[in-house]
Amino acid sequence: MRNSQSRFMQCLTAVSLAVASIGAAGAHSPNDHKFESVANAYVTQLLVLHPEQATALGDHRYDTKTSDFSLKGVAADRALAHRVLDQLAAIPEQGLSADNSVDRRVLQNVLQMNLFDIEAMDTPSRDPLGYNPANGIYILIARDFAPLKVRLAAVDARLKAIPATLKAAKQNLKNPPKVFTETAIQQNKGAISLINEELEEFIKQEPSMRTKLAPSRKLAVAALTDYGVWLEKDLLPRSTGDFRIGEARFREKLKLALDSDLTPETILKNAEADLATTQAAMYETALPMYRSYYPGKATDGVERKVIIRAVLDKIAETHPTNETIVDDAKRTLAAATAFVRDHNLMTMPGDPVKVVVMPEFARGFAVAYCDPAGALDKNGTTFFDISPTPSDWTPQRVASFFREYNSAMVNELTIHEAMPGHYLQLAIANKATPPTKIRALFYSGTFVEGWATYAEQVMAGAGFGGPETKMQQLKMRLRLVINSILDQKIHAGSMSEQEAMAMMMNDGYQEDGEAAGKWRRAQLSSTQLSTYFVGNLEVNALARDLKAKTGGDMKSVHDTMLASGSLATRYIRQLNNLPPQ
Numbered sequence: 001m002r003n004s005q006s007r008f009m010q011c012l013t014a015v016s017l018a019v020a021s022i023g024a025a026g027a028h029s030p031n032d033h034k035f036e037s038v039a040n041a042y043v044t045q046l047l048v049l050h051p052e053q054a055t056a057l058g059d060h061r062y063d064t065k066t067s068d069f070s071l072k073g074v075a076a077d078r079a080l081a082h083r084v085l086d087q088l089a090a091i092p093e094q095g096l097s098a099d100n101s102v103d104r105r106v107l108q109n110v111l112q113m114n115l116f117d118i119e120a121m122d123t124p125s126r127d128p129l130g131y132n133p134a135n136g137i138y139i140l141i142a143r144d145f146a147p148l149k150v151r152l153a154a155v156d157a158r159l160k161a162i163p164a165t166l167k168a169a170k171q172n173l174k175n176p177p178k179v180f181t182e183t184a185i186q187q188n189k190g191a192i193s194l195i196n197e198e199l200e201e202f203i204k205q206e207p208s209m210r211t212k213l214a215p216s217r218k219l220a221v222a223a224l225t226d227y228g229v230w231l232e233k234d235l236l237p238r239s240t241g242d243f244r245i246g247e248a249r250f251r252e253k254l255k256l257a258l259d260s261d262l263t264p265e266t267i268l269k270n271a272e273a274d275l276a277t278t279q280a281a282m283y284e285t286a287l288p289m290y291r292s293y294y295p296g297k298a299t300d301g302v303e304r305k306v307i308i309r310a311v312l313d314k315i316a317e318t319h320p321t322n323e324t325i326v327d328d329a330k331r332t333l334a335a336a337t338a339f340v341r342d343h344n345l346m347t348m349p350g351d352p353v354k355v356v357v358m359p360e361f362a363r364g365f366a367v368a369y370c371d372p373a374g375a376l377d378k379n380g381t382t383f384f385d386i387s388p389t390p391s392d393w394t395p396q397r398v399a400s401f402f403r404e405y406n407s408a409m410v411n412e413l414t415i416h417e418a419m420p421g422h423y424l425q426l427a428i429a430n431k432a433t434p435p436t437k438i439r440a441l442f443y444s445g446t447f448v449e450g451w452a453t454y455a456e457q458v459m460a461g462a463g464f465g466g467p468e469t470k471m472q473q474l475k476m477r478l479r480l481v482i483n484s485i486l487d488q489k490i491h492a493g494s495m496s497e498q499e500a501m502a503m504m505m506n507d508g509y510q511e512d513g514e515a516a517g518k519w520r521r522a523q524l525s526s527t528q529l530s531t532y533f534v535g536n537l538e539v540n541a542l543a544r545d546l547k548a549k550t551g552g553d554m555k556s557v558h559d560t561m562l563a564s565g566s567l568a569t570r571y572i573r574q575l576n577n578l579p580p581q
Helices: 005-009 030-049 051-057 071-089 098-120 134-141 148-172 178-205 207-238 247-258 264-293 304-315 325-342 395-404 407-417 422-429 445-461 466-491 497-507 512-524 530-550 554-563 569-575
Strands: 353-357 368-371 382-386
Touching (some): 030 071, 030 098, 051 134, 071 148, 098 569, 134 148, 148 207, 247 530, 264 304, 264 466, 304 466, 325 382, 325 407, 368 407, 368 422, 395 512, 407 445, 422 445, 445 530, 445 569, 466 512, 466 530, 497 512, 530 554, 530 569
Antiparallel strands (some): 368 382
């Protein structure tokens, strides 16, 4: 799932902004009406303050506007969060409907997280990635929500606002961690490429806009070029901030990010136990494959890791290239869709999904992500973005990358990001209709990632892709387990790059390039890497308990799990009268 800086919390699922529709169904208590009024007002104010978020939702009233990234804009966000928290505190829990009770808790958690970012983390002065203006441009041209001429007119307005955004960045940023600034430099080059190259392809389709856009393109590129020099010559030398957030802040942020009462100690204990269990399961899967791949070779007395590594090496021989990986993913998506339908695993959404090359300005954080359709784009397309290797990589590093992202791993990526992972889950979440739209605005990363990793298990368990994909699914499970260990030991401890790399490569069988990329990601993010493991445990427990309660087949269980939206499992349990985990 796409995930970077403050936009991690931005809404990527369906929302209706019609005031009359909120709270319209059924009789409500006075407290229900109070909460729905507060929630509706908050949505309205949020989208006025963050027009790019409105565009991503599919509300195009603000397409020509840009967020205020200055300290004045930060103060407005902070004041809004405090004001709404106070309003929520004044509404008693008693009398709220089950849906409103859940949405109230979700909104409180989101607002507390927003304040944590501003007040405890001081993100505006710490994170240059938050000032990347490219996404606000990209979301205007990526989908056909209006005639191209109309969308390009909105692009023109946002291009003109880029100098102000970059001025705010220069004023706000103090001493970020070095890796943050290095990544911002890379993404800034992608933003320039977006305006010079990708945008050019759309202008060719609507040549009447070329003259109008010429001044704003020139202005934006000049500002970004100057900003790139500033990042390299001014900010980078003073980027001495610690990427580790420390034990106290990690503990507080983890509670908010997971929306869970699990302690770091419990998570670490569970992860370390799961690491050994998964390695044992990997050996059991690898052993018959090893005997098939290497007939006549003895297995008695051979170390488990040797057998697992030999099987993974054999699987890695079949892999895509930069030129074929997108087409390979398209074929895999079609096969996975047919498999889910044929095996009756869950209800299938009809919303379109498209495999695309990841735009350059978004690279540097993850190899692939799901970019769902906007909220009000009822027939909008979900993008499954895949990043090719950077042009400056050596042939050896490219080879390492595609050994990691071999053909069986492409199966795993496609399951996770698209079918039946993020794309399917988020498309179904769009159809949830609680009285307020808070849960549509703010998804639970723990549930979203937990579902996607659970989907990997379901597909591999049902036989999709054969034993090779099963091996990759177990390898991916090792990855999610190790992710949570790294997350905690890096940010709440002192784990070094060498220690992290050794764990990933030795215990997780990752290629050097993949491990190096994850080390970078672990520095750029904190607590997000824990969502995969915790989410997977919680989603598995939810599936087990729903099946025990209802006695239904897995399709009905899965449909029930997804029907309430992208909520933390504690709330799905509440809505389905299940006991806390």
